[in-house]
Amino acid sequence: MSIERGQSIVEFAAVRPPQEHYDVAILGGGLAGLTLAIQLKQTRPQTSVVVLEKREGPAPLAAFKVGESTVPSGAHYFTEVVGMKEHLLAEQVRKCGLRYFPTANGNQDITKRVEMGPPIYPPHDNFQLDRGLFENKLAARARSLGVDIQQGARVREIELGGERHRVTFEQFDEETALTARWIVDAAGRASIMKRKLDLATDCGHHINSAWFRLGGGLDFEEWGADDAEWMARMSEPGIRRYSTNHLMGEGYWVWLIQLATGPISIGVCADPRFHPYEEINELDRLLGWLRKHEPQLAASVEQRQEDIEDFLRVRDFAYGVKQAFSTDRWALVGEAAAFADPFYSPGSDFIGYSNTFTTDLVTRDLDGEEIGERAGYYNDLYQRLFEHVMSRYRDSYPVFGNPWVMCGFLTWDFYINHVGAVLLFTQNRLTDFDFMQRADEDMGRVFKLNINMHKLFREWHELERKPRVPEMLATFPVLVSGLVGLVKDYPDDEALLEELRTQVRNAEAMAVAIFNQAAKVLPEPPPADRPINPYAVGLDPEKWEADGLFESPGITIEQARAAIVGLDGLWDSSLALAGGPPPGVGGGPPPGIAGGPPPGVGGPPPGAGGPPPGVAG
Numbered sequence: 097m098s099i100e101r102g103q104s105i106v107e108f109a110a111v112r113p114p115q116e117h118y119d120v121a122i123l124g125g126g127l128a129g130l131t132l133a134i135q136l137k138q139t140r141p142q143t144s145v146v147v148l149e150k151r152e153g154p155a156p157l158a159a160f161k162v163g164e165s166t167v168p169s170g171a172h173y174f175t176e177v178v179g180m181k182e183h184l185l186a187e188q189v190r191k192c193g194l195r196y197f198p199t200a201n202g203n204q205d206i207t208k209r210v211e212m213g214p215p216i217y218p219p220h221d222n223f224q225l226d227r228g229l230f231e232n233k234l235a236a237r238a239r240s241l242g243v244d245i246q247q248g249a250r251v252r253e254i255e256l257g258g259e260r261h262r263v264t265f266e267q268f269d270e271e272t273a274l275t276a277r278w279i280v281d282a283a284g285r286a287s288i289m290k291r292k293l294d295l296a297t298d299c300g301h302h303i304n305s306a307w308f309r310l311g312g313g314l315d316f317e318e319w320g321a322d323d324a325e326w327m328a329r330m331s332e333p334g335i336r337r338y339s340t341n342h343l344m345g346e347g348y349w350v351w352l353i354q355l356a357t358g359p360i361s362i363g364v365c366a367d368p369r370f371h372p373y374e375e376i377n378e379l380d381r382l383l384g385w386l387r388k389h390e391p392q393l394a395a396s397v398e399q400r401q402e403d404i405e406d407f408l409r410v411r412d413f414a415y416g417v418k419q420a421f422s423t424d425r426w427a428l429v430g431e432a433a434a435f436a437d438p439f440y441s442p443g444s445d446f447i448g449y450s451n452t453f454t455t456d457l458v459t460r461d462l463d464g465e466e467i468g469e470r471a472g473y474y475n476d477l478y479q480r481l482f483e484h485v486m487s488r489y490r491d492s493y494p495v496f497g498n499p500w501v502m503c504g505f506l507t508w509d510f511y512i513n514h515v516g517a518v519l520l521f522t523q524n525r526l527t528d529f530d531f532m533q534r535a536d537e538d539m540g541r542v543f544k545l546n547i548n549m550h551k552l553f554r555e556w557h558e559l560e561r562k563p564r565v566p567e568m569l570a571t572f573p574v575l576v577s578g579l580v581g582l583v584k585d586y587p588d589d590e591a592l593l594e595e596l597r598t599q600v601r602n603a604e605a606m607a608v609a610i611f612n613q614a615a616k617v618l619p620e621p622p623p624a625d626r627p628i629n630p631y632a633v634g635l636d637p638e639k640w641e642a643d644g645l646f647e648s649p650g651i652t653i654e655q656a657r658a659a660i661v662g663l664d665g666l667w668d669s670s671l672a673l674a675g676g677p678p679p680g681v682g683g684g685p686p687p688g689i690a691g692g693p694p695p696g697v698g699g700p701p702p703g704a705g706g707p708p709p710g711v712a713g
């Protein structure tokens with residue numbers, strides 16, 4: 097089905113006055129609020145749910161909100177949990193993974209930049225969302241399940257009470273109130289509950305962003321169309337544009353996200369220590385900034401300024417939350433709770449996590465169950481997940497200008513972004529209490545390793561800054577095994593726990609193997625035959641003993657390199673495995689890496705290589 101721009105694709109129900117009382121009142125009907133309403137109704141159909149949304153009428157297409165790129169947890173949540181798979185496959189862009197282009201030679205020529213991204217569609221489906229289109233579809237689905245969506249309803253006040261909380265809102269110039277057993281704040285950055293209860297925390301990450309939508313889209317692959325070798329890296333021409341593409345330089349990155357309805361979303365995230373907000377906070381300034389830092393992109397945009405549909409910005413976008421779920425029957429979900437950084441598109445993941453925890457607490461409470469222990473666990477897990485994700489970004493923007501270190505940084509995160517908690521969420525286990533108690537330690541190991549590895553990358557950047565030959569980074573078996581883990585069948589808990597343990601072992605070996613590469617910059621690298629503790633790797637030899645670098649259980653550099661075959665090829669392509677990983681190693685290659693996907697798996701998107709509906713070919 098093709099979606100015409102500006103076309104209203106959803107019938108909106110006539111406004112009925114709200115009831116006096118609901119089981120759940122959701123403040124804000126954006127991505128988090130609407131999906132939560134659907135999840136609640138699907139889990140416990142008799143639950144009465146009202147969504148209070150200040151906007152009136154359907155959302156506009158394309159030039160609406162950011163939050164357009166999804167990765168495995170968020171995509172799983174929207175397709176399998178919320179049940180939007182059919183819509184996503186038919187009307188949104190099925191994406192070709194995340195793709196990164198570190199800086200090179202003044203960013204004049206994309207073919208001279210290192211490239212990290214899949215040459216084919218990954219086996220696990222992810223999507224680019226036209227947010228307006230998606231929210232309209234979600235609203236229609238929520239209504240069909242019996243959710244009461246009140247539009248033009250601006251929440252003014254909440255009062256937390258004993259059995260019933262009270263919400264006061266303004267609708268059609270009149271003040272109205274209702275009561276609810278549960279209140280869930282899904283009001284995004286307006287964060288009504290967070291302000292009231294003073295729940296905001298400074299997460300130590302201060303980044304600004306500005307963006308616009310360019311009508312008609314942009315196939316940036318045309319920049320390199322004359323370079324046969326560059327074009328031949330991909331399984332077919334024309335699919336790079338369906339990745340979430342990242343152009344990177346010191347202190348910044350730029351996103352390029354093609355939308356199904358035609359426009360492309362283009363935005364900059366910049367660390368003000370390198371790029372002051374005043375350089376990007378107006379459209380003409382942003383275009384000037386692009387001219388200086390991303391001239392190839394600027395040249396494409398500047399010829400088409402009349403196609404620019406909007407311009408939006410946000411200052412200092414990251415924040416944390418002290419508590420997201422309460423036994424006093426309130427919760428914060430989506431951006432109303434916390435937001436880290438869109439570099440790996442985790443926003444929708446956190447919508448999935450917070451909505452799933454909230455649904456579990458609400459439905460158990462309504463069924464008369466005691467929820468104290470679960471609420472405590474979910475608060476703790478949410479904070480651990482947030483810190484795990486945050487650790488990739490905090491003080492990492494300087495490293496974005498260092499292609500050499502970024503080869504390790506991006507590869508490490510590629511693996512970590514598909515394993516551990518992501519695996520468990522896509523297997524619907526995060527609310528399986530018994531299972532989580534068995535998995536918690538191993539999941540925590542992945543968090544711990546990741547946080548320490550990002551400290552290593554920052555230290556490495558201080559010691560070594562250099563370009564890398566502009567090739568596409570080769571994949572290797574363990575990297576691929578992380579991806580394949582998301583689409584494997586796990587017949588029982590034991591099989592899933594075994595996969596998690598294998599992932600921890602792989603991550604430990606990868607940490608030591610990357611440390612080996614980083615430590616080459618030191619005058620005296622550690623000995624190759626002495627066991628290294630992967631949780632303590634760092635580049636200050638004076639701290640090695642105190643940090644426990646040589647404490648057991650450790651693995652030697654030789655063992656780590658043998659376990660992570662092909663990793664050295666990240667920095668020296670003569671050491672890369674030719675033609676992708678050998679079948680059967682590390683779980684085997686995903687369909688298509690070494691030879692082409694079987695029918696229906698990992699193949700081209702609907703339309704066999706053609707553009708998604710609505711995108712001009």
Ligand SMILES: Cc1cc2nc3c(=O)[nH]c(=O)nc-3n(C[C@H](O)[C@H](O)[C@H](O)COP(=O)(O)OP(=O)(O)OC[C@H]3O[C@@H](n4cnc5c(N)ncnc54)[C@H](O)[C@@H]3O)c2cc1C
Nearest residue numbers: 124126127128150163165251283284286430431438443444
């Ligand atoms: C620069 C940037 C880029 C991003 N890119 C991505 C990305 O690529 N992928 C990703 O997953 N996430 C991304 N995010 C995060 C993304 O924005 C969120 O995941 C998503 O939009 C959050 O949805 P939400 O429902 O929590 O908030 P929103 O979508 O903002 O919804 C909040 C709703 O509450 C309503 N509301 C507000 N106040 C009131 C009130 N007083 N009364 C009633 N209603 C109210 C609003 O009208 C709105 O509809 C990005 C964020 C930023 C800052």
